[in-house]
Amino acid sequence: MGEVTGRIELADGQAAEQVSVRVKGTTVGVNSAADGTFRLRAPAGWQVLTVTCLGCTPQEVTVEVKAGQTVAAQPVRLAPGEQQLQEVTVRGAKSLNQRTPSVGKMPIAPLDNPQSTVTIEREVLEQQQALRLSDVLTNVSGVYVMGATGGTQEEIASRGFAYSSANTFKNGVRFNNGIMPEVSSLERMEVLKGSAAILYGNVAAGGILNLVTKKPQFERGGSVGLRVGSFGFVKPQFDVYGAVGQSQKVAFRLNGTYERGDSFRDGVKSNRVYVNPSLLFKLTPKTDLVLEGDYLRDNRTPDYGIGAINYQIFDSRTRFLNTADATNATNQSSATATLTSRLNDTWQVRAVAGFQRYDNELRSAARPTANVIKPGRNYGNWQRNLQRTQTAENYYLAQIDLTGTLRTGRIGHTVLVGADADQYNANALSFIAQAYDSLNILDPSRALGRPKGAVSGYDAMRYNTRTLGNTRRAGFYAQDLISLFDHVKVLAGLRWSYQETPTDVYTYPGLALPATNAATVAENRRYDNAFSPRLGLVYQPTKTTSLFASYANSFTPNSGFDEQGGALAPSLIDQYEVGMKNELFKGALSANVTGYRIINSNQAQAILPTDPRFATSRVAAPQELAGEVTSQGVEVDVQSRPLNGISLIAGYSYNTTTYTKSNIYENGSRLRYNPAHTANASLFYSFANAFANNATLRGLSAGFTAYYVGDRVGGRNTRLLDPSTGRPWASGSDAFQLISVPNYFLFDASLGYSYDRFSVRFKMANLLNELSYNLHDDNSINPIAPRNFSATLSYKL
Incomplete structure (x- = not known):
């Protein structure tokens, strides 16, 4: 052979x-x-x-x-065939374990990758009529919404770790997730679970998301549509693509949408405009250049939810506690250039340059904290303060990757060598929070008067601080998938990351104008570096089954100082993962199981005043890398190819994230926001085969989605010791407590019909009208949406 x-x-x-x-x-x-x-x-x-x-x-x-x-x-x-077909409908037939996520940077088949990956294609998004990223995430086990702070974003997490902007990518470039991204432009969503530090540096250990937008095509086409729904929701959208003129070298795509709507929440409304243009240049037969732009303007009412009293939730869907003129205005734009060149049949180079601009102004009442107030006349009374911030960010990225295959004797190699560098310029302006008025959390209509000296409104607020940040990062990495035998492979790699974090904080003495010469300045300079190794073993007893085990390491920079005044080193997080990937019934069904254990064994924590080192410390609030948090669990992902018109997506996850070593929290106590269990199932059926000979009925389709989120805890983890004194934590008005959040099931149903170029889809969400909440601390308690309806009419160009 x-x-x-x-x-x-x-x-x-x-x-x-x-x-x-x-x-x-x-x-x-x-x-x-x-x-x-x-x-x-x-x-x-x-x-x-x-x-x-x-x-x-x-x-x-x-x-x-x-x-x-x-x-x-x-x-x-290839040369075109001479046979002419009257009509051909082409549908993607790749299984879960045949879709290689581009965010992984290497052309590794999922069965060869010792890591859990999930890709959700556009066809699924259209079938389920996904409106927000949370709708898409219901198809992925173990990735969930952990909060909805201010109602302006969806805080996402996995395996007990939050996905910050460092973990959210669009077309492989970091993407600020401070505002909800637009879903209508997506070609697919990729999820790389577990550590991705070797590829992207300091990302959280739970995984990363990559949003892949629609790409230009030389074939002309497109669509226009209109979506309407409950609570005055209206969303027209369009998508057009094709060659530029008669060119065979340049193609374009342009899609966009406008959205406006009220809410099931009293006083809440929103509107947004989104445009996503892109160009494809075929520079040579082996070299492509893709230019992509992205613009989003999002204005909405900030909404910190219904509040809590004594760490208890008093159920309501509609209770609104913000001011009538509160607003959160965001403008976000980005540009990405991707150059791909095939050097030969086995080697390819890919270079990416990206820029993003993010501007936000928030005018809002402060979050309603869970103040402990004894029952009586003043029960539930809350003094409402105003807050105001302005943020401007510029983000720059450059990245280059070389991938290819080679052999050393009988051993095969799939190699990745790359480097990246990025920079954040941030300018954040805050205003002094001031009292505005008082109201009752349980009855906001009760006028309780205004305290003496209350501010008259947002425009009367005075400047507090301006923070200038200029984070700079660089990394070099190499990775090799070594094929020792046809059924045994080893994935090994290493990354070195360097990060500078200079920050200047200007504090103004309550000025109406930010005169820099009247401010005090605090400077902070940090320089961190870390190595991120990765090692994985894959054993394939058959071509359709893969067993794997892996170890990966990631890091999190810290901002504190040790007792000697030295900058605290980054926390290193170890992750172990084992799993099985299966292609069953000749690839008709993919079924993957993954188990993991993530240990942050050197988490930053305060050195207590009762510690002898505190008395000799050179800084006021010394810290040490001695805490530990452990996350462990199992995930199951099942997807089918369309078979006789039926397609299935299902999943289950179990996770427990706890303090396993802490000097102020009880060991074994559960961290907030993370559900112990999640489960999902989606079934879609197309009647095309059943009514193949009936042109009127074969366009029918129906779908059903179920999503379960288990019990969670919010509030604030109970402390055993007071970090400011080192003594037992005193119960009373300042006690920290957890809030139990009820589990819930969501059931959605949809019905669709297509005829010729027209299609219409109907969706009913939260059929059982379940009530639960997303929490952030004890001060942003946002109810999930009630039963609601939407319909979409579209026309293919």
Whole structure:
């Protein structure tokens, strides 16, 4: 036996994916990969390879196969077939374990990757009529919304760790998730669970999200549509694409939407405008350049929810505690350039440059904290303060990756070598919080008067601080998937990251104007670096089953100082993962199981005043890397290919995240926001096969989605010791307590109909009208939406 490699190309030189390559007269064969390459084992001697695909002329290639050696077949360029088809409907048929997420940077098949990955394609988003990112996440086990602070964003987490902006990407570039991203522009959503530090530096240990937007196409097409729904919701949208003029070298795509609506919450409203243009330049047969833009203007009422009293939630869906003129205004724009060049059949270079601008102004009442007030006349009374902030950020990124395959003797290698650098320029202005009025949390209509000296409104607020940040990061990384045998592979890699975090804080003495020469300045300079290793082992007893075990390390920079006044080193987080990936029933069903354990064994915590080191400390609030938090759990992901019109997505996750070593919290106590259990199931059925001969009925489709979120805790973890004194924590008005959040089921149902170029879809969400909440601390308690309805009418251009 020997090995044959080669590449299949389209007529314009682009890679041809999923093209059948067979050894004539045998059952041996493979399909070409995403980059058009193929590799197959064949009997020694002269062999004829047959190359076939739908819509192209079959071709044959003769090659001499030498025993124990690898030979390269001549590249094959496909030619269009002469057969003309009246109508062809093409649907994606890749299974979960055949979709390689681009955010992984390497062309590794999921079965070869010792890490859990999930990709949700656009077809699923359209079937489920996804409106927000949270709708998409109901298809992924173990990734959940942990909060909705201010109602302006969806705080996402996985495996007990929050996804900050450092963990959210759009087209492979970090993306500020301080505002809800637009879903209508997505081609797919990729989830890389677990540590991704080797690829992207200081990202949280739970995983990363990558939002992949729609790309230009040379074939002309598009759609226009209108979505309407409960609470005055209206959303027109459009999507057009095609070649620029008659060009075969330049294609475009432009999609966008406008959205406005009220809310099931009293006094809450929103409107947003979104545009996503992109251009594709085919510079050479082997080199592409994609330019992508993104603009979002989002204005909405900030809404910190219904409040709590004595760490207890008094149920309500509508209670609104903000001022009538509160607003959160955001403008976000970005530009990305991606250059991809195939150096030869086995090596490729990819360079990315990105820029993002983020501007936000918040005018809002402060969050209603869970003040402990004894029952009586003043029960539930709350003094409402005003807050105001302005934030401007510029983000720059440059990244280059070299990927390819090679062999050292009988051992195969899939190699990634890369470097990246990015920079955040941040300018944050805050105003002095001031008393405005008083109201009762349980009855906001009760006028309780205004305290003496209360501010008259947002425009009368005085400046407090301006914070100038200029974070700079750089990293170098290398990774190799080593194929020791056909069924045994090792993935090994290492990254070195460097980070500078200079910060200047200007404090103003309550001025109406921010005169810099009248401010005091506090400077802080930090310089951190860390190594992030990764090691994984994959064993494939069959071609459709993969067993894996891996270790990865990530890091989190710290801002404190030790007792000697030295900058606190980054916290290093160890992650262990084992799992099984299966392709069942000839690839019709993918079923993956993953178990993990994540340990932050050197978490930053305060050195208590009762510690002898405190008395000799050179800083006022010394810290040490001695705490520990452990997250462990299991995840199950199941997806099917469409079969006889039926497609299925299901999942389950169990997680426990606890303090396992702490000097102020009880060991074994559970961290907030993380549900112990989540489960999801989505079933979609197309009647196209059942009514294949009935042009009127074959456009029918129906879907059903169920989503379960288990019990969680919010509030504030109970303290055993007071960090300011080192003595037992005193109960009373300042006691910290947890808030129990009820579990809930969400059931959604949808019905669709398509005829010719028209389609209409109906959706009813939260059929059982379940009530629960998303919490942040004890002061942002936001109810989930009640039963609601939406309908979408669209027309294909």
